[in-house]
């Protein structure tokens with residue numbers, strides 16, 4: 001099994017193609033749809049990189065997996081689904097996220113909050129089979145209530161739960177986020193994986209000392225994670241995470257991302273003039 005990473009500089013997102021070069025079976029994790037908020041324009045450069053890689057390696061993509069409803073980038077899952085015939089999967093607790101944002105954005109009455117916009121909802125401990133590939137779903141809430149990590153022997157894809165050791169962990173201040181839950185997810189679900197498991201993170205922005213990076217190990221995270229090394233007690237982490245989140249700015253593409261991603265990457269239904277609109281809730285943070 002191999003993992004190819006695709007780094008999106010605009011949002012610091014890492015998308016992955018996980019594949020077997022012999023069987024050609026593959027999944028895609030967290031694909032990006034490029035969105036310019038000033039030009040109000042969607043482009044397909046990031047999705048095209050994924051499609052080119054899949055085509056060059058003649059891969060059969062079974063699933064496009066979202067580790068959660070992202071708040072910093074739009075998903076290109078619908079485009080990839082149309083091109084590749086793959087199914088879109090996300091953690092089952094997306095239903096909570098959908099209900100929350102239906103209220104925040106006053107989405108249309110018939111917007112469903114049962115996750116049915118996705119092809120498959122994944123529960124904790126479930127196995128995701130993709131041809132010869134097999135992943136164990138780990139529900140790792142905290143950043144959002146719906147976050148999942150995917151574990152396969154030797155590797156885990158942690159989305160926004162666990163980042164590079166010198167970067168830390170995902171923020172927990174979005175609606176239904178929970179620093180307490182993130183502590184449990186990391187210490188009980190991720191840090192109990194074999195120490196030599198390779199960790200592929202969902203975001204990185206580089207630091208003053210290095211460029212963007214996305215590969216580490218469970219051992220390195222346990223020993224060196226700057227926010228949550230193994231042995232740090234719950235209260236210390238939760239207090240630190242809450243204090244940190246209190247001074248973080250909202251993501252640049254927050255409103256656009258969330259409204260599209262709770263629809264499994266679809267734009268809102270077109271208005272009478274044929275155009276789709278994204279809302280900005282004025283004063284939301286007051």
Ligand SMILES: [Fe+2]
Nearest residue numbers: 070071072160
């Ligand atoms: Fe996220």
